[in-house]
Amino acid sequence: MERPDILFDESYCDQCACGEGLDFQFSFAFQPIVDSTDESVFAYEALVRGLQGEGAWSVLSQVTERNRYSFDQICRVKAVKLASKLGMDTMLSINFMPNAVYKAEYCIRTTLAAAKNYNFDTRKLIFELTEGEDLSSTDHLVSIIKAYQGMGFSTAIDDFGAGFSRYNLMTASPPDLLKLDMGLIRDIDREPNKQAVVNGIITMMSELGGRIVAEGVETVEEYAWLKGRGIRLFQGYLFARPGFETLPRPYFPDVG
Incomplete structure (x- = not known):
């Protein structure tokens, strides 16, 4: 897929890779999103971590309104660079901050430059929105998703059902x-109310033509119930914990 050369800014990409614009540094852990149909890795999600593997909060607590844009841009570049270094050949899911994206077509330029510099296929990028993020305008988020999809990227909404469900x-x-x-997900195998809600979401996504990822799966019973409802993509400690600067190999329990 061709994209305008004007979007590439390799010098700025190199600056981002060095962490210019921030007074703190960070790295990533990767957790697999698995496909249960053939027991393969569909994607790895890049999860921000401190330089010694400290949890995400140690980094995110330093993000302010003033440095949010730089942090968002640097996250993308560093995730692509590390994924390429590790030889990732699956999809790569990168979390993004909608409030840091003033115009999707321009804010994507450093990601494209990083993919070009580090030889990472942009068709393997997923941009993941944390659903609970406070947004002043749903129209702004819609414009970002449409722009990313129009450029050939996949998009995802994280934490759906956490209390901020954006059905609009x-x-x-x-x-x-x-x-x-x-x-x-927790204890869904024995909680009818959760089962009813998830069954409704499954129907909705099927009719919209999208796919569901069940994340946070920790027990074989949860996995068996969800798989039995036709969900194929899973993420959680049952399969693999995040690996700091590594690509963990998942475990697949036998559920018949």
Whole structure:
């Protein structure tokens, strides 16, 4: 897929890779999103970590309104660079901050430059929105998702069902992937109310043409129930914990 050369800014990409614009540094852990149909890795999600593997909060607590744009841009570059270094040949899911994206077509330029510099196929990029992020305008988010999809990227909404469910977004611009919040997943095999909600979401995404990722899966019973409802994509400790600067190999339990 061809994209305008004007979007590439390799010098700025190199600056981002060095962490210019921030007074703190960070790295990533990667957790697989698995496909249960053939027991393969569909994607790895890049999860921000401190330089010694400290949790995400140690980094995110330093993000302010003033440095949010730089942090968002640097995250993308560093994730692509590390994924390429590790030889990742699956999809790569990168979390993004909608409030840091003033115009999708321009804010994507450093990501494209990083992919070009580090020889990473842009068709393997997923941009993942954390659903609970405070947004002043749903229209702004819709415009980002439509722009990313128009450029050939996949999009995902994380933590769906966590209390900020944006059904207006689902009608205006459905994402390619919808990640169920772990609060819905926990003990779903024995909680009828959760089962009813998830069954409804499964029907909705099927009719919208998107796919569901069940994240936060920790027990074989949860996995068996969700798989039995036709969900194929999973993420959680049952399969693999995040690996700091590594690509963990997943475990697949036998559920018949």
